[in-house]
């Protein structure tokens with residue numbers, strides 16, 4: 001059964017309440033909930049809260065959890081866009097809750113918050129990340145060096161060689177890209193953009209010797225060829241990584257070795 005809780009108040013942007021000179025406003029947070037201990041089906045719940053111009057979606061969720069409903073469940077750690085644990089669908093698009101300022105959204109309407117798609121929901125915003133990390137492990141996300149060439153000092157690399165994979169080093173494994181991919185939604189076996197981004201990070205590292213093995217893994221029927229270049233992943237990435245470009249480069253690398 002789906003239960004819908006209507007907002008009890010209408011959002012009213014621009015109230016005169018101030019704290020430290022920062023104007024406050026009310027905003028309605030409409031949150032997709034799944035509480036399997038109490039309800040078989042997911043349902044919508046909503047709260048209207050007073051927030052400030054410096055607050056982010058994560059602050060509104062904290063306010064609800066700490067002051068209104070302690071059962072609201074979500075992941076977060078750093079609260080500064082580094083740990084990647086609070087990816088969720090905010091007004092229908094994947095974002096990190098700690099990086100979205102409420103004032104940048106239309107607060108005259110309820111702000112919807114849902115779990116990311118394509119991964120099993122365990123409770124409210126918490127999804128089972130195991131399928132995501134399984135794909136990540138399969139691409140061997142670590143430096144594979146030739147032991148016979150073990151250096152006596154650090155493994156040197158030119159600035160140009162380092163630049164080759166700089167973009168994909170920025171990944172924080174938030175899963176915003178993979179869970180915005182329509183192929184991943186319909187086929188949970190697809191490796192997904194994040195695994196390919198992290199394979200790219202090592203395939204194009206001049207110090208690494210495991211590129212062929214990773215290309216072999218991604219040449220699988222659930223590998224890079226499932227990508228349909230929808231660019232959802234690039235749009236979703238909170239780190240600004242050119243995800244679709246990285247996938248295209250891995251495809252080209254597979255073709256270049258003629259496998």
Ligand code: SF4
Pocket residue numbers: 084170171172173174175176177178193194197236237238239240241243
């Ligand atoms: S590529 Fe971007 S969106 Fe995908 S997991 Fe890494 S940081 Fe998140």
Ligand code: FES
Pocket residue numbers: 075076077078079080081082083084085086096097098099
């Ligand atoms: S809480 Fe760490 S990235 Fe948002």
